[in-house]
Amino acid sequence: MKNNDFNPADNIQDLQYFGEFGGVNPSISDSSTYTFLSAKTMFDTFEGNMEGCYLYSRHSSPSNLYLDQALAAMEGTEAANVSASGMGAITPTLLQLCGAGDHIVSSRTIYGGTYAFLKNFTPRLGIETTFVDITKLEVVEAAITTKTKVLYCETVSNPLLEVADIAGLSAIAKKHNLTLVVDNTFSPLSVSPARLGADIVIHSLTKYINGSSDTVGGVTCASREFINSLKNVNTGASMLLGPTMDSLRSASVMKNLRTLHIRMKQHSYNAQYLAERFEKEGLKTVYPGLASHPSHQLYKNMINPEYGFGGMMTIDVGNLATANALMELMQERNLGYLAVSLGFYKTLFSAPGTSTSSEIPLEEQAEMGLTDGLIRFSIGLDNDIERTYQSMKKCMQELNVL
Numbered sequence: 303m304k305n306n307d308f309n310p311a312d313n314i315q316d317l318q319y320f321g322e323f324g325g326v327n328p329s330i331s332d333s334s335t336y337t338f339l340s341a342k343t344m345f346d347t348f349e350g351n352m353e354g355c356y357l358y359s360r361h362s363s364p365s366n367l368y369l370d371q372a373l374a375a376m377e378g379t380e381a382a383n384v385s386a387s388g389m390g391a392i393t394p395t396l397l398q399l400c401g402a403g404d405h406i407v408s409s410r411t412i413y414g415g416t417y418a419f420l421k422n423f424t425p426r427l428g429i430e431t432t433f434v435d436i437t438k439l440e441v442v443e444a445a446i447t448t449k450t451k452v453l454y455c456e457t458v459s460n461p462l463l464e465v466a467d468i469a470g471l472s473a474i475a476k477k478h479n480l481t482l483v484v485d486n487t488f489s490p491l492s493v494s495p496a497r498l499g500a501d502i503v504i505h506s507l508t509k510y511i512n513g514s515s516d517t518v519g520g521v522t523c524a525s526r527e528f529i530n531s532l533k534n535v536n537t538g539a540s541m542l543l544g545p546t547m548d549s550l551r552s553a554s555v556m557k558n559l560r561t562l563h564i565r566m567k568q569h570s571y572n573a574q575y576l577a578e579r580f581e582k583e584g585l586k587t588v589y590p591g592l593a594s595h596p597s598h599q600l601y602k603n604m605i606n607p608e609y610g611f612g613g614m615m616t617i618d619v620g621n622l623a624t625a626n627a628l629m630e631l632m633q634e635r636n637l638g639y640l641a642v643s644l645g646f647y648k649t650l651f652s653a654p655g656t657s658t659s660s661e662i663p664l665e666e667q668a669e670m671g672l673t674d675g676l677i678r679f680s681i682g683l684d685n686d687i688e689r690t691y692q693s694m695k696k697c698m699q700e701l702n703v704l
């Protein structure tokens with residue numbers, strides 16, 4: 303499945319966009335609406351028959367199209383559509399694919415907001431979801447009914463870092479004529495789900511891709527046909543629900559995207575370094591780059607190796623009180639911030655059971671192994687990771703974690 307000629311960072315680098323006056327960055331489109339030289343062209347554009355004409359910025363704008371193209375190139379899909387947030391990409395995508403009476407089979411370990419949408423919101427619209435252990439392909443297949451339309455998962459799940467066998471899931475999706483939707487937020491560049499058979503790839507740009515924790519954003523990468531359907535003026539969920547990214551923002555995300563490959567390598571290097579040492583110290587450490595990770599070999603076969611196993615890891619310190627004390631101490635020592643989200647230059651940590659996954663009921667958290675002593679780390683871009691390791695170790699020793 304993997305194609306060695308495909309390098310997502312090279313694909314981005316090969317895209318050149320100049321500004322109006324020869325600027326090295328593209329001009330930012332600062333307009334919500336666009337003039338037409340003839341009334342006929344306006345009509346044709348509304349009918350969807352005019353390429354290269356802009357209608358209204360909820361539909362598309364030049365700045366958003368640059369970012370669309372770059373992200374489609376990164377994922378190796380025909381097209382993409384950026385949105386105002388990750389949830390602003392996920393929800394219209396699922397609503398475009400499913401209507402009343404339809405059924406979704408989803409991984410049970412997914413982002414809390416997505417879980418809440420599928421568990422609490424879509425049933426109001428007559429869309430039901432069965433949540434499964436995505437690592438067990440036979441369980442996934444057994445959950446499929448005649449009403450199933452979508453198979454949904456995250457490449458690396460939040461927060462338990464379970465790895466989805468995308469090629470295996472794609473084979474199941476093809477067999478049952480389902481659309482495989484993969485949220486690749488945790489593993490940009492490292493994994494290229496569309497190359498492994500995913501039909502639609504989604505990102506929260508808020509995290510690694512923008513990388514500076516200054517905005518929310520999202521994208522859906524898919525076939526030209528599906529992206530056009532999302533933006534259709536009469537029937538498109540993105541067009542009609544309206545989660546449009548602002549042009550000023552898409553221009554700034556585009557500039558940050560230019561350094562994503564360098565950042566991902568450093569995030570992965572630092573996380574691998576800390577995970578190996580924490581594990582050696584006897585801490586219960588989960589990181590896909592460790593041989594002890596249940597999906598290590600699977601993940602190794604899926605990744606574009608130069609970008610590594612990503613920047614996300616978890617440790618389990620036994621109970622919530624210790625987890626909270628450790629996070630507060632590490633923040634006090636300037637080792638990172640006690641904050642949700644990920645992909646920042648600074649290390650971020652949180653206790654998922656009481657924060658990002660608090661939408662998941664406690665008994666379900668326990669069943670999926672989401673213990674309350676769990677700390678989720680998004681490892682930052684620290685220049686000297688050995689120095690960081692020594693300081694973190696000292697915090698752990700002071701709190702008798704080590």
Ligand SMILES: *Cc1c(COP(=O)(O)O)cnc(C)c1O
Nearest residue numbers: 387388389413487506508518519
């Ligand atoms: C943050 C996140 C989302 C939601 O993205 P927003 O930009 O916050 O709307 C979706 N999926 C994953 C895996 C995330 O981490």
